[in-house]
Amino acid sequence: MTQLAFYFDASACSGCKTCQVACKDKHDSPMGIRWRRVYEVSGGDWIRNGPAWIPNIFSYHVSMACNHCEDPICKTSCPNKAIVKDEQGVVLIDYDRCMGCKYCEWTCPYGALQFDPAKRVMTKCTFCADYLEEGKDPSCVSACPMRVLDYGTLEDLEKKHGRHREYFPLPADKYTRPAVVIKPHKHSRNYDTKELKIINKEEVTG
Amino acid sequence: MSSNEWPLVFFTMLSQMSAGILLSMLILWLSVKNIEYEQVETLKKTLILIAIAGMVTALVLSFFHLSLPQHAIYALSNIRTSWLSREIILASIFLLTLILCYTSLQFNMPHRALFNQLFLASLIVGIIFTWAITRVYMIPTVPLWDTPSTPVSFFNTALMLGAGATLVATGILSSGKAALTPVAQLQSVLYFMITAAVFISLLNMFLLQPDIGAVSGSLHTPAVSDSWQTVRIVFLLAGYTALTYWIAYQAPHPGGSGSMLIYIAVFCLFLSEMAGRHLFYASYFRVGV
Amino acid sequence: MKEFDPNYRAPEGNPDEQGMNRRCFLKTGALFAGGMAAFGSLLGCGDDRKRIRLPGRLEPDGTVIVRGGCPAHNCGGRCVLKFFIKEGEIVRIETDDRPGDDISDPQLRACIRGRAYRRRQYHPERLQYPMRRTGKRGEGKFERISWDEALDMMASELQRVKKKYGNASILVPYGTGSYTQTNGRQTAARLMNLFGGSLGFYNSYSWACISRATPYVYGTGITGNQRQDWVHSRYIIMWGWNPAEMRDGTNTEYFLKKARENGARIICIDPRMSMSATALADEWIPIRPGTDAALMSAMAYVIISEDLHDKEFIRRCCVGFDKSQMPEGLEGEESYSDYIFGKRDGQPKTPEWAEAITGIPRQTILRIAREYGSIKPAMLYQGYGMQRRAYGEQPVLGGCVLSAITGNVGIPGGWASGIALQAEDGGPFWNIFPTGRNPVSATIPVFLWTEAIIRGKEMGPEDGLIGAEKLDSNIKLIWCVASNILINQHADTNRSAKILKDENLVEFIAVQDQFMTPSAKFADLLLPVCTQLEMWGLQDGWKYGDEVILMPHLLEKPAETKSDYEIASELAERLGLKNEYTLGRDERDWIEWAVKYYKNTRFPDIPDLERLHEMNRGVYTRPIHEPKVAFADFRRDPGKYPLNTPSGKIEIFSRQLYDMGKPETIPAVPKYIQEWESPFGEESKKFPLQAIGHHYMSRVHSTHDGIDWLEEAFPQRVFMNPIDATPRNIRDGDYVTVFNERGKIQIRCRITNKIMPGVVNIPQGAWWKPDKDGTDHRGNVNVLTSHRWTPLAFGNAQHTIMVEVRKVM
Numbered sequence A: 001m002t003q004l005a006f007y008f009d010a011s012a013c014s015g016c017k018t019c020q021v022a023c024k025d026k027h028d029s030p031m032g033i034r035w036r037r038v039y040e041v042s043g044g045d046w047i048r049n050g051p052a053w054i055p056n057i058f059s060y061h062v063s064m065a066c067n068h069c070e071d072p073i074c075k076t077s078c079p080n081k082a083i084v085k086d087e088q089g090v091v092l093i094d095y096d097r098c099m100g101c102k103y104c105e106w107t108c109p110y111g112a113l114q115f116d117p118a119k120r121v122m123t124k125c126t127f128c129a130d131y132l133e134e135g136k137d138p139s140c141v142s143a144c145p146m147r148v149l150d151y152g153t154l155e156d157l158e159k160k161h162g163r164h165r166e167y168f169p170l171p172a173d174k175y176t177r178p179a180v181v182i183k184p185h186k187h188s189r190n191y192d193t194k195e196l197k198i199i200n201k202e203e204v205t206g
Numbered sequence B: 001m002s003s004n005e006w007p008l009v010f011f012t013m014l015s016q017m018s019a020g021i022l023l024s025m026l027i028l029w030l031s032v033k034n035i036e037y038e039q040v041e042t043l044k045k046t047l048i049l050i051a052i053a054g055m056v057t058a059l060v061l062s063f064f065h066l067s068l069p070q071h072a073i074y075a076l077s078n079i080r081t082s083w084l085s086r087e088i089i090l091a092s093i094f095l096l097t098l099i100l101c102y103t104s105l106q107f108n109m110p111h112r113a114l115f116n117q118l119f120l121a122s123l124i125v126g127i128i129f130t131w132a133i134t135r136v137y138m139i140p141t142v143p144l145w146d147t148p149s150t151p152v153s154f155f156n157t158a159l160m161l162g163a164g165a166t167l168v169a170t171g172i173l174s175s176g177k178a179a180l181t182p183v184a185q186l187q188s189v190l191y192f193m194i195t196a197a198v199f200i201s202l203l204n205m206f207l208l209q210p211d212i213g214a215v216s217g218s219l220h221t222p223a224v225s226d227s228w229q230t231v232r233i234v235f236l237l238a239g240y241t242a243l244t245y246w247i248a249y250q251a252p253h254p255g256g257s258g259s260m261l262i263y264i265a266v267f268c269l270f271l272s273e274m275a276g277r278h279l280f281y282a283s284y285f286r287v288g289v
Numbered sequence C: 001m002k003e004f005d006p007n008y009r010a011p012e013g014n015p016d017e018q019g020m021n022r023r024c025f026l027k028t029g030a031l032f033a034g035g036m037a038a039f040g041s042l043l044g045c046g047d048d049r050k051r052i053r054l055p056g057r058l059e060p061d062g063t064v065i066v067r068g069g070c071p072a073h074n075c076g077g078r079c080v081l082k083f084f085i086k087e088g089e090i091v092r093i094e095t096d097d098r099p100g101d102d103i104s105d106p107q108l109r110a111c112i113r114g115r116a117y118r119r120r121q122y123h124p125e126r127l128q129y130p131m132r133r134t135g136k137r138g139e140g141k142f143e144r145i146s147w148d149e150a151l152d153m154m155a156s157e158l159q160r161v162k163k164k165y166g167n168a169s170i171l172v173p174y175g176t177g178s179y180t181q182t183n184g185r186q187t188a189a190r191l192m193n194l195f196g197g198s199l200g201f202y203n204s205y206s207w208a209c210i211s212r213a214t215p216y217v218y219g220t221g222i223t224g225n226q227r228q229d230w231v232h233s234r235y236i237i238m239w240g241w242n243p244a245e246m247r248d249g250t251n252t253e254y255f256l257k258k259a260r261e262n263g264a265r266i267i268c269i270d271p272r273m274s275m276s277a278t279a280l281a282d283e284w285i286p287i288r289p290g291t292d293a294a295l296m297s298a299m300a301y302v303i304i305s306e307d308l309h310d311k312e313f314i315r316r317c318c319v320g321f322d323k324s325q326m327p328e329g330l331e332g333e334e335s336y337s338d339y340i341f342g343k344r345d346g347q348p349k350t351p352e353w354a355e356a357i358t359g360i361p362r363q364t365i366l367r368i369a370r371e372y373g374s375i376k377p378a379m380l381y382q383g384y385g386m387q388r389r390a391y392g393e394q395p396v397l398g399g400c401v402l403s404a405i406t407g408n409v410g411i412p413g414g415w416a417s418g419i420a421l422q423a424e425d426g427g428p429f430w431n432i433f434p435t436g437r438n439p440v441s442a443t444i445p446v447f448l449w450t451e452a453i454i455r456g457k458e459m460g461p462e463d464g465l466i467g468a469e470k471l472d473s474n475i476k477l478i479w480c481v482a483s484n485i486l487i488n489q490h491a492d493t494n495r496s497a498k499i500l501k502d503e504n505l506v507e508f509i510a511v512q513d514q515f516m517t518p519s520a521k522f523a524d525l526l527l528p529v530c531t532q533l534e535m536w537g538l539q540d541g542w543k544y545g546d547e548v549i550l551m552p553h554l555l556e557k558p559a560e561t562k563s564d565y566e567i568a569s570e571l572a573e574r575l576g577l578k579n580e581y582t583l584g585r586d587e588r589d590w591i592e593w594a595v596k597y598y599k600n601t602r603f604p605d606i607p608d609l610e611r612l613h614e615m616n617r618g619v620y621t622r623p624i625h626e627p628k629v630a631f632a633d634f635r636r637d638p639g640k641y642p643l644n645t646p647s648g649k650i651e652i653f654s655r656q657l658y659d660m661g662k663p664e665t666i667p668a669v670p671k672y673i674q675e676w677e678s679p680f681g682e683e684s685k686k687f688p689l690q691a692i693g694h695h696y697m698s699r700v701h702s703t704h705d706g707i708d709w710l711e712e713a714f715p716q717r718v719f720m721n722p723i724d725a726t727p728r729n730i731r732d733g734d735y736v737t738v739f740n741e742r743g744k745i746q747i748r749c750r751i752t753n754k755i756m757p758g759v760v761n762i763p764q765g766a767w768w769k770p771d772k773d774g775t776d777h778r779g780n781v782n783v784l785t786s787h788r789w790t791p792l793a794f795g796n797a798q799h800t801i802m803v804e805v806r807k808v809m
């Protein structure tokens, strides 16, 4: 089985959210649902030195969708077998089986699962599976004005960029083994940092 | 905590109470010798009925948590990996065994042994079921739930509410009548069980439960409020004090029924557990985003 | 270097026919996601290609895919959009998909606003019918009328006002809503010019100071290299420049990423840690707003005193650097070096001096001065936010001079600063629709139109009036097309509203827009316009670019909307000017004409309209393999290729500025001048915070305000540092009022470390929404801004304001 994965270069992501809206448009997602969303992370302090201000400030953006994990906790926890992983490793939700219990949403550490109150089912990134089938890139990937999103097989991406992903605000790998490769920003910190926090909460969950 | 989790508060509490009733019955059975009285037979029936009512209510309420209940049948399909699936299956089996217990009592089947076997089976299913409930919440990505505190608190709820419900039942049965020795004996055992549960509850609250304040950075910071914690402790102590007063001054006196006090006390304990369970859900936060 | 593969040619033809791209090896199996599967609606879906002649191929589900342009609002970019049209409706929007995304000819990828365009296109509040005011002016009460009534009314008012007050009393105000030739204010300007003219204006709200000041140094505004050249740079200063957000030409942020990948070190000087500072820069240097000229002076101090300046270049190519090269007759005046070393004012412009003004540590100033002085080649690129300020001319001049004394002019990888239009021809045209000559010669600075309403007849050269000694009339009629300048985008909204409410001043206001904007609410006559997707159009790049984007007519015009061109044509008919105005052309004919215009000017190889339409590529491009470098000839041989300045050289000391005789506000060498509202002034006691209003991601100025997907992504907030918020007891998400003597707004607050203490940011462009007490509840920063203009350019100084913020209890 192949495992498709996303590549994300945090070092040059501007946080413009074009990817987020490209995804919304492609999938007609209602307000409140952002299969791909962009976290603004920041930390640090201002230091006053006489008349001067020294900015000891860190910040970067993280654009993230579902990571189509190798070990998807959402899938193992769904009682309905409504979450499946296809032969390319893409994790999909079967709307004809989901009962909308939202249990999977509790378990996924990437905020990928988002409940659609109109459809009354759990929804998530499909890796634009229909586009892949047509030989096209996922909508978010071809949208990015900074060209910092890409995808491929996890194997290839790791070969090319190394095995990096445990950066805040992503958790440690061990829970789900996410299929994503991240090039860190100069301010990126390890997942267990206490220095940083997400500062645009309303923009990702509001 | 969002309102859609109230069904879960009641689902878990009522399920645990039902399992706890069986546990209380077992303990009573083992600790009180002359248990063969007619009255106690009625007690059994009443208790099994309460357990059934608890489970039925729990299951009905759990449906309110679903957005597409018509797909609920699929919930039985992932027994292989999903604790939630297991929980739902065990809930159904537990209810089934309870109904069988009741039937065997109701039709007064001559073979007491059959009831005993069914009772034991229910008890075991009830315990496994309670364990499954705790496992549903011991999600690796939810650090405040994935701790020993969760099983301790869930089983303790079973102990407290099971004994509480049983106490209420004895109260109902003995009200108006002169307290009979076996009932008084039963009640002191139940009081002892509740004492243990209160003690464990406090222990869990102050020693086992992980420190919520330690969490930082995450998107879903726990929405725990101190006022709920206060409600929880106040009702716990109020309920227990009332119960202690009752056992010390009213229960021993022949003719002094005092059932009203039992009801109030157990109701306080129930409210305390409710607050606690609410806090449990509110303490949800997950690693990552 | 892959980017400059000389054999690379942009592929011809329709990307749909390019076959599968590199990813066709990926095959997806069973697709479970319900709703995602192609739901081929086989039942009688019409072929859109016939309804309005669309070029794309018909997909099995009845969708036609057509490439065109994002409606060219004044957004900082010009991008290709790929429209999925089904049953006459856009069902999806993607972007440029030409294969071979190479920097010689990169894909013109849309931003969030273009991708969300469906939500604007199909917004329920689009204007549909002509309307006439019923309530008081500005109240926003209207009744529906017919087009005949509307156009008759417009024609008779134009004739009445012309007769009574003359053509100079008519204003077609600044308006940047559309640059697609057949939609936009240019359509009205053409008609007015045929009608005898209207009050002229010069300058813009965007670039007043930078476009006015740059030529004093260089004699031209074409001071920028083509962007493909940036990969040659070793050091780039993004000075008040935020291309990740305002683009400054589609792909500018991407070119910077490439430059950085190629080894350039990038720093960003901005009061905010902008998206550009985060994504493009190695270092962010927060600066107190309005103090850039002080930092520039201190950098010059370090560079000159450490002998890092390019003496050879200065000697050959510049004048006014020091007393040895002062213009004839002015040898005794203060040279640049005199100013920097405090020869006259006794204040050497040391890093210590600048530290107290800018808030930047002296060590940092020293370091970046050394870096910029020694790393070659280097770019100092200035954004426009810092020149939309009091004395906004000074940082422009200062930047140009720094570039010159470090010798970064005329070399690959260098940058001359200033407005930096693209070499060698100035880049895109924006508007080619011919407006003709304006018979009214009187021309005012664009920012002073409210002055021309209240005291036009008194205005003279001291108010920037040119082309006439004085104005014959105050402004009496406004025909506002593709603009929200009347209320929203001009400074001091409450003042503008008061002026416009007075029917004795302006007697008639017509507004032509797609939405009920705050300006539209002040109309006497409101005319509904179709969007750019409902008609033919053509656009080129924003500031940079070597392309033309075709905008085929995609959709029917809804309800009773008309294009700006149609409206003007029908009005022309009523004014007896139909033939002169239309020259017998319809919208498509004009676009055909426009394509030919490009063929005759920038792009001799461009196919004709019919072919462009059939190709369905969205865009015609000219790949750039050898980027042009501004001033390369001049640098090589200044004698042979002199600049268009009095001396023919780079004027560090400007004789022209000197001759204006206002050394306090218009010095002959760039100087730091304390702003009229400043943290160092008395006003700061009452209003201690500086407020800026940057150009926000979710909008093009006021266009797109209230579009749900954009508001979800970038809500309107006032951004504030915790150091300022904590003593005011303000927490993240709280409602706050921001106020000064001019007005008051009330919105929610975002607490962020990414803005300098002492500064708040209220992104400009939110639609003014006053309650009955006049408090604005949407967050239009112009409620707080000042109408005072800059001394040289008469430009808008809207970013120079002091405010106070209070928590709403």
Ligand SMILES: Nc1nc2c(c(=O)[nH]1)N[C@H]1C(S)=C(S)[C@@H](COP(=O)(O)OP(=O)(O)OC[C@H]3O[C@@H](n4cnc5c(=O)[nH]c(N)nc54)[C@H](O)[C@@H]3O)O[C@H]1N2
Binding pocket: C074, C075, C076, C077, C205, C206, C207, C239, C240, C241, C242, C245, C246, C247, C248, C269, C270, C271, C272, C274, C287, C288, C289, C290, C291, C292, C383, C384, C385, C386, C389, C692, C693, C694, C695, C696, C697, C698, C699, C700, C701, C702, C765, C799
């Ligand atoms: N998303 C978006 N893009 C746009 C537009 C839009 O409305 N939205 N508008 C377009 C138009 S018409 C124009 S003219 C351009 C405008 O482009 P600019 O004028 O360059 O944009 P601004 O956001 O006003 O300012 C740019 C940066 O300058 C910073 N700044 C403000 N004051 C100062 C100062 O005193 N010193 C320094 N060093 N920096 C300062 C701001 O924080 C901001 O990050 O943008 C174009 N692009």
Ligand SMILES: Nc1nc2c(c(=O)[nH]1)N[C@H]1C(S)=C(S)[C@@H](COP(=O)(O)OP(=O)(O)OC[C@H]3O[C@@H](n4cnc5c(=O)[nH]c(N)nc54)[C@H](O)[C@@H]3O)O[C@H]1N2
Binding pocket: C073, C074, C174, C175, C176, C177, C178, C183, C184, C205, C206, C207, C388, C481, C482, C483, C484, C485, C488, C489, C490, C512, C513, C514, C515, C517, C529, C530, C531, C532, C564, C693, C694, C695, C700, C701, C702, C703, C764, C765, C781, C782, C785, C798, C799
């Ligand atoms: N405080 C502050 N104020 C500023 C600025 C700032 O930085 N700070 N920036 C200034 C700058 S740089 C600029 S360029 C100006 C921009 O100011 P404006 O030129 O007024 O730009 P918009 O606010 O985008 O208004 C354009 C209007 O045109 C409408 N429109 C769009 N397409 C069409 C069309 O095809 N036909 C017609 N008829 N209407 C159409 C839109 O709906 C919108 O209402 O704002 C200036 N105002």
Ligand code: SF4
Binding pocket: A012, A013, A014, A015, A016, A017, A018, A019, A020, A038, A061, A063, A143, A144, A145, A146, A147, A148, A149
């Ligand atoms: S489109 Fe690209 S640059 Fe913009 S937020 Fe998404 S990943 Fe980042």
Ligand code: SF4
Binding pocket: A065, A066, A067, A068, A069, A072, A073, A074, A075, A091, A107, A108, A109, A110, A111, A112, A113, A124, A176, A178
């Ligand atoms: S990211 Fe979340 S939803 Fe996606 S596969 Fe992993 S666990 Fe499941």
Ligand code: SF4
Binding pocket: A077, A078, A079, A080, A081, A082, A083, A093, A097, A098, A099, A100, A101, A102, A103, A104, A105, A121, A122
């Ligand atoms: S919400 Fe749907 S997909 Fe998620 S666990 Fe429940 S049934 Fe499974």
Ligand code: SF4
Binding pocket: A022, A023, A024, A026, A027, A035, A036, A065, A066, A124, A125, A126, A127, A128, A138, A139, A140, A141
């Ligand atoms: S791959 Fe498709 S579904 Fe997934 S985030 Fe990107 S656009 Fe959305």
Ligand code: SF4
Binding pocket: C070, C071, C072, C075, C076, C077, C078, C079, C109, C110, C111, C112, C113, C114, C115, C247, C250, C700
């Ligand atoms: S930059 Fe301008 S033209 Fe390009 S997509 Fe954004 S709004 Fe449209």
Ligand SMILES: [Mo]
Binding pocket: C074, C205, C206, C207
């Ligand atoms: Mo502008």
